[in-house]
Amino acid sequence: MAAEDGAVRSVTRALDLLGHFTEQRMVWPVAELARVSGLPKTTVVRLVATLSSTGMLWERPDGQVTVGAGLMRWARLARAAWELPFEVRAVLEALAASSRETVNLYVRQGFARVCVAQAEGPQTLRHVVRIGDEMPLWAGAASKILLGDAPADVVDAMVERAGEGLREQIAEAAAEKFAVSHGERESGASGVAAPVVDKKGRVVAALALGGPTTRFTEDRVPLFRTALADAAAEVSRLGLPAVV
Amino acid sequence: MAAEDGAVRSVTRALDLLGHFTEQRMVWPVAELARVSGLPKTTVVRLVATLSSTGMLWERPDGQVTVGAGLMRWARLARAAWELPFEVRAVLEALAASSRETVNLYVRQGFARVCVAQAEGPQTLRHVVRIGDEMPLWAGAASKILLGDAPADVVDAMVERAGEGLREQIAEAAAEKFAVSHGERESGASGVAAPVVDKKGRVVAALALGGPTTRFTEDRVPLFRTALADAAAEVSRLGLPAVV
Numbered sequence: 001m002a003a004e005d006g007a008v009r010s011v012t013r014a015l016d017l018l019g020h021f022t023e024q025r026m027v028w029p030v031a032e033l034a035r036v037s038g039l040p041k042t043t044v045v046r047l048v049a050t051l052s053s054t055g056m057l058w059e060r061p062d063g064q065v066t067v068g069a070g071l072m073r074w075a076r077l078a079r080a081a082w083e084l085p086f087e088v089r090a091v092l093e094a095l096a097a098s099s100r101e102t103v104n105l106y107v108r109q110g111f112a113r114v115c116v117a118q119a120e121g122p123q124t125l126r127h128v129v130r131i132g133d134e135m136p137l138w139a140g141a142a143s144k145i146l147l148g149d150a151p152a153d154v155v156d157a158m159v160e161r162a163g164e165g166l167r168e169q170i171a172e173a174a175a176e177k178f179a180v181s182h183g184e185r186e187s188g189a190s191g192v193a194a195p196v197v198d199k200k201g202r203v204v205a206a207l208a209l210g211g212p213t214t215r216f217t218e219d220r221v222p223l224f225r226t227a228l229a230d231a232a233a234e235v236s237r238l239g240l241p242a243v244v
Numbered sequence: 245m246a247a248e249d250g251a252v253r254s255v256t257r258a259l260d261l262l263g264h265f266t267e268q269r270m271v272w273p274v275a276e277l278a279r280v281s282g283l284p285k286t287t288v289v290r291l292v293a294t295l296s297s298t299g300m301l302w303e304r305p306d307g308q309v310t311v312g313a314g315l316m317r318w319a320r321l322a323r324a325a326w327e328l329p330f331e332v333r334a335v336l337e338a339l340a341a342s343s344r345e346t347v348n349l350y351v352r353q354g355f356a357r358v359c360v361a362q363a364e365g366p367q368t369l370r371h372v373v374r375i376g377d378e379m380p381l382w383a384g385a386a387s388k389i390l391l392g393d394a395p396a397d398v399v400d401a402m403v404e405r406a407g408e409g410l411r412e413q414i415a416e417a418a419a420e421k422f423a424v425s426h427g428e429r430e431s432g433a434s435g436v437a438a439p440v441v442d443k444k445g446r447v448v449a450a451l452a453l454g455g456p457t458t459r460f461t462e463d464r465v466p467l468f469r470t471a472l473a474d475a476a477a478e479v480s481r482l483g484l485p486a487v488v
């Protein structure tokens with residue numbers, strides 16, 4: 001059991017190391033990686049070598065480390081699994097056009113949620129999330145929807161973070177097939193969300209509209225809700241590639 | 245030291261597990277993954293949970309496992325690091341047009357080489373490699389170029405695989421800045437390659453032409469060589485995003 005824990009820790013460390021590579025910072029000297037990760041340099045050297053041998057990282061001739069070319073294989077796979085079919089994209093775009101707010105599709109990823117697709121609204125003040133970005137699962141309308149079918153340990157962890165009130169909100173979102181949030185994650189930002197379900201009715205994703213709280217007023221939220229319910233039902237019917 | 249080895253082994257296992265996810269087979273039940281990986285099911289369950297928490301894999305509501313949406317972040321990074329600038333692409337495409345053979349750009353990835361860019365030739369009988377695919381480093385013209393600046397342990401391993409003759413071929417390729425191969429990796433397939441270097445003259449990549457041996461004749465190879473040398477020099481001058 002201790003050995004198993006150690007194994008998981010090593011994998012987590014390796015993935016954490018990968019997490020330091022971002023579009024803002026794509027090239028790292030090994031010594032710097034050791035510094036920011038807090039790991040011993042010898043460990044970093046070994047992890048980099050292992051990650052490089054499988055193409056996740058690439059050791060440049062100058063000794064610095066960058067993201068590996070092998071990731072392009074993953075890019076292909078990610079596209080195949082997560083790029084929305086034309087018909088589903090069209091649903092998201094129609095919803096963005098009619099609501100004039102940004103549409104996001106989220107799935108749960110462990111103890112977080114991640115944006116897998118987006119159709120931007122036409123207005124200047126927009127809810128901006130990048131595809132593939134992780135967002136907190138303890139706040140926001142989409143989280144309440146996703147937590148409706150999440151394992152108990154995930155729900156418990158989020159309730160611990162957000163307070164007992166969250167448990168009730170999750171139950172309400174599941175009953176209503178709808179959730180709304182105002183300024184939970186970010187002041188001045190609001191959202192509404194509805195579930196995308198698989199053929200057995202399990203929550204697969206949350207379809208959400210996000211924008212400034214000033215535009216998510218009491219008279220507009222019910223309109224958003226209707227449009228969102230229709231779109232989520234249509235996406236559920238069409239299915240997502242990763243789930244079908 | 246033993247603990248360190250164990251750590252590397254865990255990471256390798258995790259990455260091997262990821263390797264089972266391909267475009268042909270994107271969805272796996274955990275039990276099947278345990279079978280094909282030869283790992284105990286409890287280990288697979290833990291690795292899948294760890295990989296899912298970081299978005300490398302995704303546990304579907306039906307319990308099956310597929311590639312994770314978090315990979316889209318990696319897809320973005322891979323593109324930023326490895327997608328060729330317009331000018332470099334143009335060099336590859338001009339070479340494919342003039343030589344009428346497929347142009348591939350390879351980098352070394354540990355003990356293998358990986359195709360990072362391609363411009364297909366116009367003829368029906370073509371050398372087909374997919375971007376991100378791993379190829380052997382012990383055979384082929386591009387390997388001899390890449391091994392010219394590879395660490396000694398990598399060279400030794402490839403020589404062990406291919407025979408002592410390879411060592412001489414690597415030295416010759418380094419001296420000539422050119423390598424040719426016929427049917428080494430695949431019967432009937434030939435290739436020529438030249439080095440792409442960084443500002444300090446270190447081999448960063450190999451630019452290669454590949455096609456059927458019948459078209460890589462004694463009178464055509466010198467023509468390929470000249471065109472390839474010019475193109476490789478131009479790519480070296482422009483630089484690759486992952487290296488610049």
